[in-house]
Amino acid sequence: MTKSKSTAITEELYDYVLAHNPPLDAVQRKLVETTYQRFPDEAQMQSAQEQGPLLAFLARLCTARRIVEVGTFTGFSTLAMAQTLPPDGKLIACDVSEEWTAYGREAWETAGVADRIDLRIAPALDTLRTLPAEPHIDFAYLDADKGNYIPYWDELVPRLRPGGLIVADNVLFGGTVTDPQATGAAAAIREFNDHVMADQRVEAVILTVADGLTVARKL
């Protein structure tokens, strides 16, 4: 069996990584704090702090002008990606919660990027199906209900332009993806990971960042 060379991330090491990554700006930091104060039971849904700068890095890497996000919550990942857009860029953010996304709207206004964000409150599959069919998306981020990851992927990949990136969060699902008896969301992620691996339209890798991040490039 191949041995992992990954370094275990202790809390101390995690703090070190954050301290050597691009820092969150004041609006991002306040949004993270407000989310933990206002929604202590749900705040763990927020993308990990190191994922904000990583998503921004990847969006810049593919010079994204058209971004689609599935799963907005209080808008942390949305903010990080929207801040990379040029003034005429657009990010379509999909969520079903007016309550959670209201916190995002406020932060996006404060950060001066609200005009670039088109928040669609509806089941994300319905929103994705209304998007133009041709390949026009530069960057997509999946971070919502795991049972729909495959349908989201299959709506997004044909709409991704060659060289565009699609990123999916939670692909290690707390380590449960190795369990062949997994049920529910863990089983859905197992199926999703197999689906991605078999997809000839993309080149995909899993990064062991936070709860696992698939980064795929459209061929």
Ligand SMILES: C[S@@+](CC[C@H](N)C(=O)[O-])C[C@H]1O[C@@H](n2cnc3c(N)ncnc32)[C@H](O)[C@@H]1O
């Ligand atoms: C993990 S959170 C997203 C976290 C967000 N990316 C962040 O960084 O804060 C998942 C979000 O998906 C949304 N969601 C769940 N099912 C959905 C669906 N069918 N359509 C659209 N959004 C959905 C939830 O309302 C929740 O806000």
